Amino acid sequence: MPGTTRNRDRVAELCSEATGVPYRTTRAWAAEGWITRRQPVPDAVSPEQRAFEAGMVTALAGTGRERFDGTPLGFTAALPWGDDLLLRLDAHTADQVLARLLPRIDGRRGALHGVPGLRLTPQGGQWVLSPLQGGARVRLAHPCPDWQPQLPEHGDGVIQLWRRNRHRLHAVEAANTGEQGRGGAPGSLAQDWLFSRMLRRPAIMGAGVCGHDSVSTYTYTDRSRDLCIDWCCAWRHSEVERQLRRSGLTAPPPDLAEEENPSRASGLIAMGGASVRLQGGCCGHTRDPRRGCS
DSSP, rough: OOOHHHHHHHHHHHHHHHOOOOHHHHHHHHHSSSSSSSSOOOOOOOOOOOOOHHHHHHHHHHHEEEEETOOOTEEEEEEEEEEEEEEHHHHHHHHHHHHEEEEEEETTEEESSSOOOEEEEEEEEEEEEEESSOOEEEEEEOOSOOOOOOOOOOOOTOOOOHHHSSSOOOOHHHHHTTTTTTTTTTTHHHHHHHHHHHHTTTHHHHHOTTTTTOOEEEESOOOOEEEEEEESSSSSSHHHHHHHTTTTTTOOOOOSOOOSOOOOTTEEETTTTTTEEEEOOOSSSOETTTEEEO
16 A cells, blocks of 8 residues: 555654664565554663663763764664664774773772673674673674774773673672662663663764764763753754654653653653753854754
């Protein structure tokens, strides 16, 4: 039926625009019914995988204005297939992304940073991020097929826990595994869903980035379930919000009750007590909302 064909085409477009997966691939997914208008981007299936991906987002965002040039969370594309997720790194920030994710402790303040229990290992010609406990994992792709990560060393009071304990949890990690960024607070389940979905939609955020400046991402320190994405100057954040909503970001998951009065405040995407806040300013360059800065 023509209507069915048009619907599949649109679903494929939404998936491609959100993830960066080529349209010919997403069109095949739509034809097989693997993606739908309600959920154009495949979700992680298991709670363990969603929690791992959400922990990555929390670590990448940090607790202050942390920057990755051009890519809000450090990735340019995502190939999501259930619990199998491949993320494409930006060539210029790949090592910075890994340094942010790998667990470390500030020996002077005792603060733990990164994802507790996360380790980076080579598997089958790829680099894979996975926790020491459980079966979650995220595969990495780099524009250079011979890429070798330049990983951080101990120094300046910082202890790289993954270097000290490569195959087992450090005591500090064991005490924080499963708690980083969520702490068992109400809304943790919603945060896992929402942040995991954000990780799987890097192309929407990256498309609105201006070439001349950076993008900063950070979590609010007063509300641990908020993720804020702050553009110096790019598309109007309302356009980014519209695309994220159309990509199924807040489609009610099967194990999460739908909110009676979900927030529709401009720039705020909320689901089950967790939220993503989109902000945009202007750095003084001339801006066209369709083309970015000049």
